[in-house]
Amino acid sequence: MNVLSTRVMLKLYLLTAIAILSLTSLAQACATFKPAGAELFKHVDKHSTVAEVIQGPVEYFNTEQDGYSVGYRPVTSVKMQGSVCHQVYDFDEQQSAYSLFQQAKTFFSARGQTAEFECQGTRCGETTGWQIFFDKSVAGPTENQYYLLSTVGNGSRYLVANMVHVTEFDGRPRMILRSVYDPALYRIPGIPKPQYQSPQAHNIAEVSLLSTVYFDTGSSASDNAEKLSLISEQVKLNGDDKTYVIVGFTDSAGDAITNLELSRMRAHSTMEQLKVRSGLAAQQFIAWGAGEIDGGQQSAGRARRADIYVVQNPS
Structure with missing residues (x-):
């Protein structure tokens, strides 16, 4: 093998290694709650963005208000600036939406987070609204849905907000987990940090x-x-x-x-x-x-x- 070929192979090897490491870090970015048997269906990772933290049911409104147009939107919500990791998991038929919802509640509660809001079935609003406003991957009947907002914060300013929406369709549960982190976390000792690759790349408060x-x-x-x-x-x-x-x-x-x-x-x-x-x-x-x-x-x-x-x- 000549010198040029060796350099080309080395470059390809380095690019492959970087890609593998990047994917590994990406998978760990939302490493908060993942029950056994979960199959990752979708992953979105954003930094230095503004996310909407849903604090109530998603319902249909016939009037424009607070920057919203006519249509589905949360009854109450708050904007949060930070890093967002959005994942969709599918589970096998041995699990149920209710058991996954309870596991999420136990998981976040054990880590000192506050259950800011939770709802079940029709009290969450129609799944059609969640599909349009929250994520198009929402599926299943309204009666089989669950939602949890678990936070570290004070109701208006959050350092951590975990939104968990679970539905069940065709006998299989689907969990949507949207985690939002305030970059200020990186400078406050004692509060668990999200496992993002480079906090220096964010706009840290x-x-x-x-x-x-x-x-x-x-x-x-x-x-x-x-x-x-x-x-x-x-x-x-x-x-x-x-x-x-x-x-x-x-x-x-x-x-x-x-x-x-x-x-x-x-x-x-x-x-x-x-x-x-x-x-x-x-x-x-x-x-x-x-x-x-x-x-x-x-x-x-x-x-x-x-x-x-x-x-x-x-x-």
Whole structure:
């Protein structure tokens, strides 16, 4: 084989390797919830986009409103800027739409996410509406559909939004999973990151650590009133164009599940203190429990804490 042929073969090998790696990363981009027996039917991956998070049934409207034309649209929804991964899975006849829906609820709940909205059957609206508005792959009768919105956020500003729509037709379930991630996640330690290839390629929101409060062993209430007052004054001065993400932690002593709940309680108690003292709206705060920190990484006293991050709201 001559030098030219060798170079051509090497180039082809590198291109093939890059393509395989890209496909592998693409498949992992939405690696959130995938039950056994799932067959990937469709995959769409977008970055730096604006997605609509559906917070209610999809119904038909005879009037134009809020930028919508006449037709099907959600009763309530909110726009979210970030990275979107949209997948459609088909399952064999041994599974049911109801069991998949319950598995999704359990999966996201175990990861500290909030079931913001859920519906079943006719309460979700007609499947025709979901097919037109959400995804043309929606199939099956209205009575056999389920929808779940699971989030990390505060009802208006989300860091994570997982929309799960499940139907059953011809005895086979189909699940549509649309996951939306705020790129600010990449700069907030303790919150699970989506497995995208290059966060640097996205428009990441400005994020900074404002302050930290510490807790006694087993306690979810900080007794440092003076520090909380100072933090609240700064929050108040910053105004209403920012979101405050409070992430709670514990040390590694004790049971991991108990520590996860304690970390959530620390984040929520800190958030409530800041809301009351600053007088700002609840929509400007997000609380997240990150669980325990390995004592080998830092002292137990510094692990028992809640970090307060400032996130610039999308313009």
